[in-house]
Amino acid sequence: MLFKQKKALVISDFDGTICTVDVGNRVLSHFTKKSWDDLDREYVKGSIGSREAYGKIAPLMAVNPARLNAYVLKLAKIDPFFVKFYRLAKKRGVDVKIVSDGLDFYIRAIMEKHRLGEIEFFSNAVVFGEKDSLTFDFPQANPLCGRCGTCKNKILNDHRLLYEKIIYIGDGHSDICPSRCADMVFAKKVLLRKCEEEGTTPYQPFQNFGEIAKYLKDHF
Numbered sequence: 273m274l275f276k277q278k279k280a281l282v283i284s285d286f287d288g289t290i291c292t293v294d295v296g297n298r299v300l301s302h303f304t305k306k307s308w309d310d311l312d313r314e315y316v317k318g319s320i321g322s323r324e325a326y327g328k329i330a331p332l333m334a335v336n337p338a339r340l341n342a343y344v345l346k347l348a349k350i351d352p353f354f355v356k357f358y359r360l361a362k363k364r365g366v367d368v369k370i371v372s373d374g375l376d377f378y379i380r381a382i383m384e385k386h387r388l389g390e391i392e393f394f395s396n397a398v399v400f401g402e403k404d405s406l407t408f409d410f411p412q413a414n415p416l417c418g419r420c421g422t423c424k425n426k427i428l429n430d431h432r433l434l435y436e437k438i439i440y441i442g443d444g445h446s447d448i449c450p451s452r453c454a455d456m457v458f459a460k461k462v463l464l465r466k467c468e469e470e471g472t473t474p475y476q477p478f479q480n481f482g483e484i485a486k487y488l489k490d491h492f
C-alpha cells in the first residue's frame with residue numbers, strides 16, 4: 273500500500289445524536305405555513321425519500337436567516353458529553369466527521385456556538401431567496417440512488433480506504449445504510465431497532481457520548 277491508513281474515523285449523525293433535539297424536524301415544522309405530516313408519514317414508511325420530501329416542503333416554508341438563526345440557537349442543546357468525547361478523540365488520533373440529512377445552516381450555527389466549528393460536516397444546504405422564500409440544495413446526494421438528500425453511505429465509503437476502522441453513530445432512518453458498512457455502530461431509536469433486527473454489524477446501544485468516549489479510551 274502506498275499510503276498509511278489512519279487508525280480510526282468516527283462518523284456521527286447530527287440531529288438527535290450530537291444535538292439532543294431533532295432541530296431539522298423542528299425547523300421544518302415551525303416555519304411552514306401548512307402541515308406536511310402526510311409527507312413525514314410517507315418518509316417513515318419508506319415510500320418517499322428525504323430528497324423528494326425536502327423538494328415538496330421548500331415551497332411551504334417562510335423564514336429569513338436572522339429568524340432561523342435565533343430560533344435554532346435558542347432550541348439547540350448538544351449532548352452533554354460531546355465536547356469531552358471530541359477532545360479525547362483528538363488526543364487519541366481518532367478523526368471525527370459529521371454526516372447529516374439535515375441542513376447546513378443550523379449545523380454550522382450550533383457547532384460554532386459551542387466552538388466546535390472546526391469539525392467537518394456533510395449535509396444538505398439551505399439557499400435563501402427573496403421575501404422569506406428558500407430552496408434546498410443537495411451537494412451530497414448520490415446520483416445512483418437519490419432517495420436521501422445526503423447519502424451518508426457514500427460519504428462513509430469515500431473515507432473507507434483512508435482508515436483502518438470506521439465507527440458510525442446515529443439514531444434514524446438515514447443512518448441505516450451507512451451503519452451496514454461501518455466496522456462498529458453506536459445506535460439509538462430507529463437505528464438501534466434495525467441493528468437488533470439485522471445483527472450484521474457489531475453494535476452497541478448508547479445514551480450519550482460519554483459511552484463513546486469510554487469506547488475510544490479502551491480501544492485507541
Ligand SMILES: [Mg+2]
Nearest residue numbers: 285287288444
Ligand atoms: Mg438523527
